[in-house]
Amino acid sequence: MADFSLSLNEDQLQLKEWVHGFAKDVMRPAAEEWDEREEFPWPIVQEAAKIGLYGMDFMANGIADPTGLTMCIAIEELFWGDAGIGLSLMGSGLAAAAIAANGTFEQLAEWVPQCYGDADKVQIGALCASEPDAGSDVGGYRTRAVYDQAKDEWVLNGTKAWITNGGIADIHVVVAVVEPGIGSRGHASFVVPPNTPGLSQGQKYKKHGIRASHTSEVVLEDVRIPGRCLLGSKERLDAKIAKAKENQSSGEKQPAMATFEATRPTVGAMAVGIARAAYEYALEYAKEREAFGEPIIMKQGVAFKLADMATEIDASRLLVWRAAWMAANKVPFVQGEGSMSKLKASEVAVKVTEDAIQILGGYGYTREYPVERWHRDSKIMTIFEGTSEIQRLVIIRSASGIRVP
Numbered sequence: 001m002a003d004f005s006l007s008l009n010e011d012q013l014q015l016k017e018w019v020h021g022f023a024k025d026v027m028r029p030a031a032e033e034w035d036e037r038e039e040f041p042w043p044i045v046q047e048a049a050k051i052g053l054y055g056m057d058f059m060a061n062g063i064a065d066p067t068g069l070t071m072c073i074a075i076e077e078l079f080w081g082d083a084g085i086g087l088s089l090m091g092s093g094l095a096a097a098a099i100a101a102n103g104t105f106e107q108l109a110e111w112v113p114q115c116y117g118d119a120d121k122v123q124i125g126a127l128c129a130s131e132p133d134a135g136s137d138v139g140g141y142r143t144r145a146v147y148d149q150a151k152d153e154w155v156l157n158g159t160k161a162w163i164t165n166g167g168i169a170d171i172h173v174v175v176a177v178v179e180p181g182i183g184s185r186g187h188a189s190f191v192v193p194p195n196t197p198g199l200s201q202g203q204k205y206k207k208h209g210i211r212a213s214h215t216s217e218v219v220l221e222d223v224r225i226p227g228r229c230l231l232g233s234k235e236r237l238d239a240k241i242a243k244a245k246e247n248q249s250s251g252e253k254q255p256a257m258a259t260f261e262a263t264r265p266t267v268g269a270m271a272v273g274i275a276r277a278a279y280e281y282a283l284e285y286a287k288e289r290e291a292f293g294e295p296i297i298m299k300q301g302v303a304f305k306l307a308d309m310a311t312e313i314d315a316s317r318l319l320v321w322r323a324a325w326m327a328a329n330k331v332p333f334v335q336g337e338g339s340m341s342k343l344k345a346s347e348v349a350v351k352v353t354e355d356a357i358q359i360l361g362g363y364g365y366t367r368e369y370p371v372e373r374w375h376r377d378s379k380i381m382t383i384f385e386g387t388s389e390i391q392r393l394v395i396i397r398s399a400s401g402i403r404v405p
């Protein structure tokens with residue numbers, strides 16, 4: 001087990017500087033344009049792939065770090081650069097995480113590289129879990145997967161909602177109901193390979209923030225995929241369902257939950273990046289902007305706000321790093337530590353970006369300054385990969401041992 005340390009090693013410091021350079025020189029100057037265009041920023045992702053900042057190796061290096069901090073450091077810098085573009089760079093990671101959490105080693109080796117492609121042909125992945133009528137309530141999914149034994153194929157039907165990279169991805173990982181009537185214990189995850197007939201993009205959402213990230217419905221109409229596209233094995237799935245029907249626990253996590261538990265600290269790191277961007281901007285502004293004959297930072301009302309922003313960002317980062325270290329070292333989240341990190345960091349990001357607007361006054365409310373964009377971007381952090389309310393449920397259930405409904 002790696003020691004928990006707050007001092008970054010030489011490799012981590014170098015990575016931080018390198019990613020920061022890309023965030024500052026490439027992402028920041030492009031952020032406003034892609035926010036307005038509301039499109040997936042292919043040229044920026046291609047540029048990232050060329051320098052090795054987008055791709056399978058980049059993710060694998062991050063995940064291999066025994067301290068667990070490498071990914072958090074990189075993500076914080078990317079989201080400091082821009083959250084919409086940052087999510088376009090990180091969105092494929094959700095599909096890859098779902099494959100890693102639910103698939104066999106062979107499936108991981110086959111499908112994860114296809115979630116990224118290479119510098120010459122960039123590919124992207126999407127994780128399709130949420131549905132129009134079921135987001136937090138994962139037991140309410142309706143998308144069906146039916147096994148056609150004669151052809152050893154699965155047939156998927158249904159509609160997925162709010163999918164990052166949905167419909168434009170090369171690899172879609174779909175969570176579907178195999179056995180109705182036993183809630184999420186009857187779910188399984190499937191890889192839909194590139195260009196599979198029957199999978200199409202539904203409506204593309206027009207969003208409040210992270211507008212450079214593509215979010216769409218994914219429609220599945222008689223999508224036929226080979227039997228090997230079921231993540232994990234058919235035998236394991238059958239055994240899990242048989243146990244669920246006898247009301248016994250198989251000890252396995254529900255597929256969407258297995259993915260989100262692993263990725264929650266990384267969402268916390270995204271939120272820390274946005275919050276830090278807004279704090280740094282507001283701090284510099286407060287030193288320059290004068291009111292009543294002196295810089296506004298000389299007013300305690302402003303200075304204390306900045307002090308609180310700095311403190312809350314640091315507290316968030318500590319929770320994120322702890323959870324990431326625990327996840328990397330397979331230390332169980334007995335108090336809901338992963339959820340704590342996501343809850344705290346996301347709510348801090350919303351508050352800090354709002355306070356940054358306040359410190360910039362009228363200028364902060366205009367699109368001439370980036371803080372209003374950061375505020376819009378921050379809000380999603382309290383919604384996706386489990387809302388703040390769901391994180392609180394996880395935390396109190398873990399802490400109390402009571403299944404608070």
Ligand SMILES: Cc1cc2nc3c(=O)[nH]c(=O)nc-3n(C[C@H](O)[C@H](O)[C@H](O)COP(=O)(O)OP(=O)(O)OC[C@H]3O[C@@H](n4cnc5c(N)ncnc54)[C@H](O)[C@@H]3O)c2cc1C
Binds near residue numbers: 134386388
């Ligand atoms: C931009 C964006 C990108 C996304 N990307 C993806 C993606 O790539 N893949 C994917 O699968 N999904 C994705 N999502 C979906 C996201 O995870 C869901 O929106 C989220 O889980 C909430 O589900 P919901 O929208 O259905 O809200 P609901 O579940 O309907 O919740 C509505 C409100 O009720 C509250 N609530 C619900 N249940 C409880 C409860 N038991 N106790 C207390 N309060 C409760 C919620 O906290 C929330 O405030 C994305 C969403 C957005 C907006």
